[in-house]
Amino acid sequence: MLLVVVAAGVWVHLAGRQDGPPDTRARQYKEFDACLLTGDKGIAEGTRAASAWQGMQRASSETRARINYVPVTGAQSVTNTRPFLNSLMQRQCGVLIAVGAPQARVAQEAAAQHPEVRFVLVDGASTAGTGKAGNVTVAQPDESLPGVVADVIGRAVDASGQ
Template sequence: MSSRFWKAGKRRTVSAALAGACLVGTVGVAVWLAPDEAAEPPARARQYAVTQACLLTDQQGVAAAEAAVVWGAMQDSSAATAAKVSSLPVIGDQSVGNAVPYANTLVARKCDVVLAVGSTQVAAVTQIAPANPAVRFLVVGDTEASGNVTVIAPGAQTRAKVSEALAAAFGGRK
């Protein structure tokens, strides 16, 4: 009778030892496979401020010469203030009637500053500006400034003037 208890005790001891070895092995593997927090690369997503500037262009987008200059100034401003910048090309007929819905789209996107490059886009923006007094409009072209519309004459200083105007609009916010 005592031999039967001795065998049962031995089985329990062996079972407990195997369970312990499995537990130690599982914890060891988990620690070995766990990611090292110090080795994680920094987040690649850029943190933007709540301000946003949007550029209305012709169908060439920011590839057009004049738009590329303004886009460069917008990117400079974004780097300095963390403002989000985007562009929207007018697709199809390059008429004011076709460009107005695109300009209104930028207003609907809650752009704080809407920039326009090109005569059609400038005309569309100046047409919708009076109905949107909370939005600042910045146009590069030959037109009249009014209320919430700032005009920058195209030329050699366009990039610097756009950067200055955006810095004033964003007030250096981050």
């Protein structure tokens, strides 16, 4: 009985091997990452982050940029948000979209230190003075958000030469 199980395991292993070229239907991404920093609800339907994510998906489809998101877990505060933003900055995101008041505030602070990264801030509050840096776009949490996000990512990918 044991021999049959071992033989079946070897067969399954060998049957799963892929010799030859990779599947040409697999999507080939560019070396460009766009990252989304959200509140604890992530990209759940009906959230502002879900709308931003739609724009990111569209941009990825058009440009082949890789996209990902990180929800801030725990307290929804500036202090708790910083380590999450820092983890995204270590991934070398070319575009960072921050949705939510603490996320946008921390991203605004980081924009001055990372001029090579494009930032999109979405907090729905008064954003007077936050769009002055050349690498910051302030987006409103309305029906135009997916288009704004897709446009910023598309321009950043083009500018990167990828």
